[in-house]
Every structure is written in structure tokens, then in C-alpha cells.
Amino acid sequence: MLNHADSAVCHLAGALGKPIWLLNRFHTCARWNVLRTDSPWYASMRIFRQTEPGDWRSVIAEVARDLRQRAQAFSSPDKKKKHS
Secondary structure (H helix, E strand, C coil): CEEEECCHHHHHHHHCCCCEEEEECCCCCHHHCCCCCECCCCCCEEEEECCCCCCHHHHHHHHHHHHHHHHHHHCCHHHHHHHC
16 A cells, blocks of 8 residues: 555556555645545545645544554454455
8 A cells, every 4th residue: 555645656556556545735636526535536545635734643643543443454363364
């Protein structure tokens, strides 16, 4: 999985279908649809957006929380059996 700010790297990862979490600024480009946390162009993309200009702390906190949940789900005994 790739976590990145808006750049060509995000577009490339999305186009390749790689999991990508986009860390996006408050004043964003229209292509990122401010009312969505996914992308209509890249099915593997999740968008984390600032709630106010310059507030990266809340973005990083949300990413950290979701990454912990993802890690816990992956490391659960049921998941380990499926990946063995």
C-alpha cells in the first residue's frame, strides 16, 4: 500500500490498481470530489482530506487509526489461516 500526497505517483499507483491512500489538502483540485473519500477513476484509492487549511495532524491521525485497524484485521487468527 502507498500513502502519498497528491502527485503523479498517486495517479500511477491508481492506474496500476495498487492500493493508494491519498493525503489531500483542504483546497483541493476538483478531480478529487470533495464530498467523496474514494475516486471514480481509481478503484484502489482512498482519500484522506484536511478538514481545514494546514491541518495535517487530523489527516495523519485518521490514516494512523485506519492503518492500525487494517493491520489488526490482517493479523487476526482467521486471516492468518486464509493466507497460509
